[in-house]
Amino acid sequence: MAIHHGRGFACINYPIGMNLGGDPSQALVHSTPDGKFKVTLSSIDLGQGIKSVGRQLAAETLGVPVEDVFVDTADSDTGPHDMGSFASRGTHRMGNAIIRAATEARAQLLEAAAEELEVDAPDLVTDGRGNIHVKGAPSRSVTVEATATAAQFNQGRTLAGRGIFLVPLSEVDSDTGEMTPVSSFAHAALIIDLTVDDETGEVEVQHINSAYEVGRALNPRLVEQQLIGGAWMGVSHALYETTEPYYPDRSHGPIDFNHYLQPGPGDAVPHHISVLERPAPDAPFGGKGPGEMCANPVLPAIANAVFNAVGVECDSLPITPEKVLRGIRANGGARPQGRPGA
Amino acid sequence: MLEVETYPTVGEAANAMDDQARFLGGGTLIMNRVNYGDRRFNRIVRTTDASLSEIRAEGDRLEVGAGVTMASIMASRDLEFLSSAARAVGGPAIRNMASVGGNLMAPHPYGDMAVALLALDAVVRMVRGEELSLEDFLARRNGVVRSLLIRRPQGDEFRFRKVSRVKPKGVSVMSMAAHLTRSAGRLSGVRIAYGAMAPTPVRVRAVENALEGVSLDHAGIAAALSAATEGLDPPDDPIASGWYRREVAPVHLRRLLLGEDAR
Amino acid sequence: MKSPVTFTLNGSESAVFVDSGANLLDVLRRGCGDLSPKYGCGQGSCGACTVLIDGEPHVSCLVLAETVAGRSVETTGGLASGPDLHPLQRAFIDGFAAQCGYCTPGMLMAAKALLDRNPSPTRSEVEEAISGNLCRCTGYEPIIDAILEAAKQRGAA
């Protein structure tokens, strides 16, 4: 019998941040006597990189080198409140709080520099490399380090900032379901190419092509980490994993990683990503969080590709070889649908 | 509390065994149970007897110590015919630990090396020298094994294939081994074994009988394929259902016998 | 009942009293204070606890601690030589080959065992080498690329 190729498509959007709002994030920023900055949060880094993104957002807003900025987080004695790391809210909510805190700290930094250079603060700019100078007169400059030292020991001025970002809690209407679900949405469209063995029902993803719109890739490599890892998890959800293989019967639930199936290193799929950036007006530098949504389009795209390959409607997850084989048998054989979009 | 007793020779270790003790091979089975607080045993018995890790020729057979690991098999030129089965047992770390003797005791769906040895009609030599067929040993699965006696197959007579869902390493949907001996160009005295299709690795007599005297081609093996799961009741588990195993066994048996590449 | 075990840990002599039945992972973390190998399952199927014993990768959660007496154990804690990172560590940094970092120590040990034996592995040899190490964040691709990159760097060095 035969191996059939299939191609499937899906596209989605995703709400960024806790759905009904009411999920505040706070940030504190302060300078050391020699112009290094600490960003103090309560966010949790699960691997998504909130420490790294937070550091970049603070450095950009302050106008200082990123090497001079460090995030310290998740000590309830020192960090201000944050709702938590979930719902793709870290970048959006905490990012906005960091920008506000860093903006307040920057204002005082420029005021301190203005006093040193005897000019007005609005005339000053930062060059991002540790210097503050008069707009249009780079030679009239002072280093961030000298400014911080002067502020600390001569001016008696603190270079610090606070920031909070809160999307007000939205009610939900009991009769119409009216609500304000968040303020910005990420988007994705994805095409799966796969093969189906019509003798065993085995599905093997061959290629993923995707386009993810993430507002702004605040750190391209961290975004790629999410999109590659997320798409892998999407393949895993679509074809492999479940805590109840015979749901809703509870028997045979896996209790170890050997029996909780996930694609292995040998199943790693070539995934070509296009990143689109339409900045969300209320997001930090326009950046939306790509973390949660990147797996979502993969599941239906795989199901649609399996139908394209052999004509079996896969409407229950995971799409195991057994379900595909039973579908092929019920149709009296494979029913390839022909290449879409040809 | 749990006690550990170490003996210099496997004989002394065997004497110390009782139903509250477990014999420690590579640890991949027993230590898993220890970590999860299995209360069916409170003593671990082990030996530092180096002879258990030896591979020696004995007449026209090879004696493989029960302590020989999967990695040692893959590294051994004499046992090259077993390397595909050894590679099927866990990743590199597990293969440095999992022993041949341990593999004979592995619960469903593990035991791929035992499947290969079953098809090679290996003989089990117990610690006090008593010998029995691997098939008989698997029926009782107790006592301390000293070594296995294996007759090297000729040419490409021996075939092994593991079907799993995860690449490159996953737990068995099923594994199959075939020792395709011939006489006068026809199959004769063939041995077929399956893994993960029954409570333990199992010889499949119905298929062996259907292959007696046939030529190794589509026509010749047709009867064997239709008898692929005769007498077997493959289990449901998180990896696959009994229905699925029964339905695809003939496909994988055909691919094994005719050497079709496993996609 | 505690019994003494002496072995070499990352090149230096180490002696520790172990409870009977204790596994090497617990002994390394609680006994020796080397927190680099991690608990992921206690079943030998995730690889987060991978260490090298006499240069060979083992899942330390399934190693009876007493069995390493007199042998050499290596963990990711000892991978760098002083301030100088191992090429694998450098490649994981530059290749963004870690997100949460919990599987990274085990991955590095499996990769080191591979490169020590096979300085220029193929892609499928790398996949086989880490086939016992699960990662839930990265999708494996950046890790495989980083190991191949480290092999190239070492080859060049």
Added chain:
Amino acid sequence: MNAEYRKDLFADERSDDFDVVGKPVLRQDIMGHVTGRSKFYDDHAFDGLLHMRCVRSPHHHARIRSVDSSAAERQDGVVRVLGGRDVPVNTNTLLSLINFGRDDEPLLATDKVSYVGQPVLAIVATSVRAAQEAVDAVNVDYEELPHVLDVEKALKPEAPIVNDEYPNNTFDYFDTYDHQKLRFGDVETAFSRADHIVGGEYQMSPIEQAPIETCGAIAAPETNDRITVHTSTQALFFSVGVTAKQLDISSARLHFIGGTVGGGFGGKVDSHHEPLAALACLATGRPVKYMWDRAEEMQVGGPRGGERWRIKDGVMRDGRIIARAFTGFFDAGAYTRLSSYAVQKSTGHLPGPYSIPNVASNVYCVFTNRTPSTAMRGFGITAADFAIERHMDKVARAVGMDPIELRILNAYRDGDMKAHRREAKNCALIESCQAVAQKTGWSLSGDAARASSKTGGGEGALGVIPATVTDDEGRIGERRRSGLAPEPFSGKGTRGLLPEGHSSNNSSAFGNAPQRKDMEAEVERLGFKGATGVPATLQEPADEATSSARPTVPRETAQTTHPAGARGGPSLPAAYTQRPASTINQPIAQPPAQASGTPAAQQPVTPPAAAETESETATTHFQRGVRRPGVSRFISGSRRR
């Protein structure tokens, strides 16, 4: 590992001139990861550390007649045995912190167990082994009860009651209905007008977050009469709040430390370990570690719950979807936790990123006798998207249309009115579809290739909240008495009609304005350009993308008032500068008022500087350029046209 950045798309709305943002800066935490020094919660050493294991229910559903732990208490190594009676506030629900739902879940079960694995006792001992042995020495006398595992069987009148707080086996919404409603337009009439009706049912089974680090916490006595808790939580203060509530102690006495977690994926928000570890620490005066083993993480840790969705579409011959009705069942398992909230998030997501004039849905949070569900990556959305995008392919086949063209035809655009009665903005679904089609050679019709999220939105009926038929079916308890079908409008309940433009909830979708003037970033430094009306039709990638910038009046939402003294320059993103007057309470039907500020003159949009400025601070592997084609399987080179 590189990807292709389509900087040409939406270039007119974005300036990319930054020092640090947009750069591939190395992770701050990477050195710790590669040396094994990153401090996860369990990477803290304590002398005299005690360990905790739980006695768990072997039954799906059973009454606890009696618990005998006397033998266990006498075993050597056992320091303390804790039951529900030892927990000051034993019953809680996670979202009580944002007062959503009633306390329904015991930390340790006392009178009954509702799922296999539910904890009854927590045993604290000097070693994990001693605790495991003591667990086996506890005798719990259970009286098995009938159980239910299927979400729709749980709604039947004869189904056993799973969660005593919600005797109809569904979460009560607004103390009124047994489901969350969504009503927009009139689906019944629209179905009767449709050329095709397309139905489908979709089922997702539970999935485990499966982080490599299992959930856990260590609670240790600290100085000044406080407890330090090292935790793998995903929400630090959430866990502080739950612990303070259940131990009935001031949160000032709790010092939580975390922030470096071995993967969460939603599985570490339930805050089950911190209260138990802290309780044991208080009870013993010693540090206590409570960590799940892998088997517990898989079967006792909250999964993403199973979801069952039914969709019915009314479609016209030309592919326009004019009506879509959903029935959704979230399998919450034995207790509410976050499932009630997931249902509302999911409802806010329907009917998917498409502008459909008539939408109705009933979504249920159903209790069954299995492990309670919790959050997982894509919380409340993943299964709905699976159903919606599978269904879109069925619709495409029913009308004989290319699947991508069907999506683009129905895609939502800036200015469309969404089913939860909010205006769509910042849309990019169409451009995403076009980008992936283009690079894979999936040919699209002229219309589909030229479509844009920024044109055609909000025109005619699409920009208006339609007159809407409402109903009062599915009041609490009604389904158990009458066995009413779960679909919208399936009963004889009284119908209502809301006039066009009706809105009852005008909460703003924007963040609060900054608290103080100097917290307000200058908009020029935030990378926005004035939104132009020019459709960013899909051009070739960055190298020659010059979109001709025809100056047109930017589409401002109605009544966006600028505060006095707002600076000119590009139109300001509302979130940053003012608390917008609600745009919702006036009927939308009015034509959008001319924005008072005039947009800055539109300079011709030049493609962004090709090579980002070489900032020697950030390491610059991004500038190493794209790998040569064919070198790695993850290339983009060969894809470029």
